[in-house]
Amino acid sequence: MLEDGIVPPFYSDKLKDEHNSRMPSALSMNPFEYYIFHFAYHLTNPWLQLQLLENVWINWETVYVQLAHLYLYHFLPRDNSPVLPIIGPYVKKSPPRKIVHSPETKRVQTPRLLRSMILSPSTAHPQGGPQQQCLPQVWRSETIVQVFLDFWLEYTEEEKITSQPLTSTLSSLPRRHSIHSGEHIRLVRAFIKTLHEFANSAIGDRSAMDELKRIILPSVQGKIYTFLRKAIHHWPLDSSFRLILEAWLSFIQPWRYVPELSYSPQGRPEDEDKGKIHDPQRWMSFVANNLLAYTSIFQQLLPRFMRTDLVAPKNALMLFRVTKVFSQPYLPQMLAEAETYMDDNITRSKISSNQWSAVARQQILELEGPSYQYLPMFSESTVSQIVWFLSIIKQAHLTATSIVEALEKRNTEKKFIRTIWEFFNGEEHSNDDIGLAERKRVPGFLATSQQQIIEIFQIKVEDIPQVAIVADQEYHDSILSDSFCQSQCEGACVDGSRPGVFVPIQEERQHCRYIEYMGDPELLPVRSNECEILVRWFYRVCEVINSKYNLQITTFYNREDFVGRLTKKIIQPPTTVRQLPKRVNGGFTGGSEKIIPPRLSLRIFASYNFMTAFFNLFYSLTDHRLWHSWIFIYCQLFMDFLYYHWGYLRALDHEIECQ
Structure with missing residues (x-):
């Protein structure tokens, strides 16, 4: 960012220039800023982002995650308590520098959160007025927000990295990936939730901390939207998409993070009614300022859900989560009202309409540029897509229902014989690594989502084309067919030179992994059926x-x-026994083969x-x-x-x- 010539005001007094080129060469930071910079960079360090086989659903309780939560809760207090200890920021006065912007690079900029007249001690108050005490109270909170925002929510696309000329230093760096780790997305969501809780705890006492709470969301919401939109665009079509989906849903629901709302250990609000919209006028400003975060990302998700296997329980749950949020009371009306303000053909009598229209247009101009063509969420083209999407949901609902009925019927028939068989042979593994209890929830998710979509867009039942929608028989048969592991094991048993087994793997996408034993078959460990x-x-x-x-x-x-x-x-028959190399002091032993006679x-x-x-x-x-x-x-x-x-x-x- 700084090399591109984009210098936000937050860094303007921290840059050191080279005497010859007058280009920024270093950042001058105090100890706290230096530590927070390196702490935030640890999450996005390309040396630590080497893409290994990671299960994103594992909730890592690392020291880094715990420290990040502690820093967010301490430096962004939600109970209006001061940030202790109160110390100065060690500000070094430097002459103002000329900020150069690169015309080729378009980037959402985040200015200094608080105005300089509030942060800087004024000489006009020699008696030590309240504004002189503002800087020690909020400078660490502002640093935390600004640094976490610049490191954690700076989205770098792979194609832009590869297109840039690399210097000798940059060429040695490992390649950064567009898909972030599960730990990264979880911390981004925690950061967003903390910002909402911090902003909603303002009490209007005209202090510097209260001023920071008032302006913090308008200062960072543009960068959050850009990060979420790009991450959704690059995320693969699998169940891990729920990580970034939940981060987006947390951002567009600030009413769930009010001080009077408490949460259970499972993360659910103890009083569901308190987590809903009760005063639309209170949240209308946020909806209008973040209209793209609602409508544009929703339209971005629509083709994605059309290509997704909605019969899978995790995908059906994700669709249900989205429709549940958008079907909340007052929210569809607030979105429709914000969009009507942008329609110049509609005459309005309300004075506030001009305000929301200017806010929404300014947001689109800043985030997407002047050439962006905004497509209203409730336009005819979007509604036609929704009608077609309803038919896809209906077919998925029929398929899920037929699968549940077939599984229940199969479990009922020959139950006694199946129990005896599983007692001696273990449980039967099938292509479907999902339990029947999870399968039973899918028809309910899809039926509820279908009804909520109809209510959101106010679609009449007669407007939905009455086509002959039937269950996907091919998908139905693939779930109920013989197991992949069993068929592969039968093929392996024919080949006596491959005395291996197929081990089911539940935490990864593939069903089985072939593990081959290369020693003496007679020395195999005793199996469970022996x-x-x-x-x-x-x-x-x-x-x-x-x-x-x-x-x-x-x-x-x-x-x-x-x-x-x-x-x-x-x-x-004769069998070849292989002895693999083993690690010993100073290296490895050599591998060997031995043929066992008949x-x-x-x-x-x-x-x-x-x-x-x-x-x-x-x-x-x-x-x-x-x-x-x-x-x-x-x-x-x-x-x-x-x-x-x-x-x-x-x-x-x-x-x-x-x-």
């Missing part, structure tokens, strides 16, 4: 047999006749699946006679199997000796 005692016992038995008859098993496995084919059905494996008999299938078969064939012990029969079958293998191996041994 009996630990039998696994260990079978392993010891097979280890003795394989070590004694290793040569005979390999010889008969490699035969091409009937005996060789029979051996391949019984004996496990071997006998009885581990399959230790699985609960085999025992359950055998018990069901035996129980159905024994005419339900309870005196037959399935454990005894299972052990007898296993002994017969061992006897068969023992005889088979003895025959192999005898044949080799004869040769």
Whole structure:
């Protein structure tokens, strides 16, 4: 910003110029300003913004987040308490500098929050009037707001970064991203909420702190709007969009952050009626000054919701949150009234109409420029889009309802058999990683959103085209189809060289992640569907047999006749075991591979699946006679199997000796 020649008044007395070029080379700051600069820069430091695989829904309780909240609450008090300790700002008088603006760069500027006549001690009050005490009271609060605003809400787009010529110093910096971290957006929302609470706590006592509360929102609202609009434009189409959406909803609802309103630990107002608009005239000035934040961003969100999967619970909830806010009492009327003031064809008799018209036009000129064509939110073109959007919501509602009914029906049918199956095999994983309880909320969200949109735009039911809207059958079938993990596991089981598993991942967008075990398959940890005692016992038995008859098993496995084919059905094939490099002192060990020869494996008999299938078969064939012990029969079958293998191996041994 300063390199572009844009010097806000807040920095005008802090810049140091080079003697030759007269360009700013350094900032002169006191210790508090120096610390706050580095604290705010930590959140946007490109070295700390390396995009890793981050789950934005994890609410990190870091020291930085806790400190940021403490600084906001202390230096922007909502209870009209003074900011302690009261100390001077160490102001160094410097001659006024000429502010040069770059004609190529368009940027929302934030002037000094308080007028210089209030901040600067006046020599006309030698007796120490109240204005001499203003600077020690508010200079830290102004610094916090200005620095956080310049660092946290300065939106830098990637294409503008890449188009600029890089110096040797800048070329070594990592690339900044247009998508901010979840921690960044959460702190921006906390900053916006604190500004609302701070501004709404003004009591009109004509003090410097009260003056700061009165003018703080008009000074920063333009930059907040620009940040939100650009962040919404670049944010991907996924559920993490709710972070920036909630920040926007917090900005356009200042009536939710009044001093008399208290919040529960869950973040909800304890008295819902106090968080609504009761006096439209009190908030009309804010709505008119931030008309673009309501109407322009709403129209920006409309095509986004049209492309979003509204059957997904998180997306349906986001739509419901937006329609719930805009359907609040008095808000649609206030927006429509503010827009009518901008229509020159409508004659008005109210004196205030000229005031709101000038305010809205000036805001559009400052934020979007003279070439911006404002499209009213309640215009015919927008309403036609809304009518088409209602049909999309209706189809999503039918699809969500059909999915819920199908899931309930599937859970009801064969409930007993499914319970037994899940007891031995674990819970079934499907393509749908969303629970039935969440699915049941979607039809209610969509139905309520549809009704609220009709009320906001006052659309008549007969104006909605009565087209044949049916549920999306393809989407319905994809949710209820066999699991992705199961189909991939079936494909992996065919390939014996990939003894891996697919582990469901709930916190990421993909459903499964393939994890491959590269060691000895017989040394795999005991699975949940296996009996630990039998696994260990079978392993010891097979280890003795394989070590004694290793040569005979390999010889008969490699035969091409009937005996060789029979051996391949019984004996496990050769397996390649890989040993990965391990970290040791001074480096890594080398990787290695080892081929395990054909071997006998009885581990399959230790699985609960085999025992359950055998018990069901035996129980159905024994005419339900309870005196037959399935454990005894299972052990007898296993002994017969061992006897068969023992005889088979003895025959192999005898044949080799004869040769």
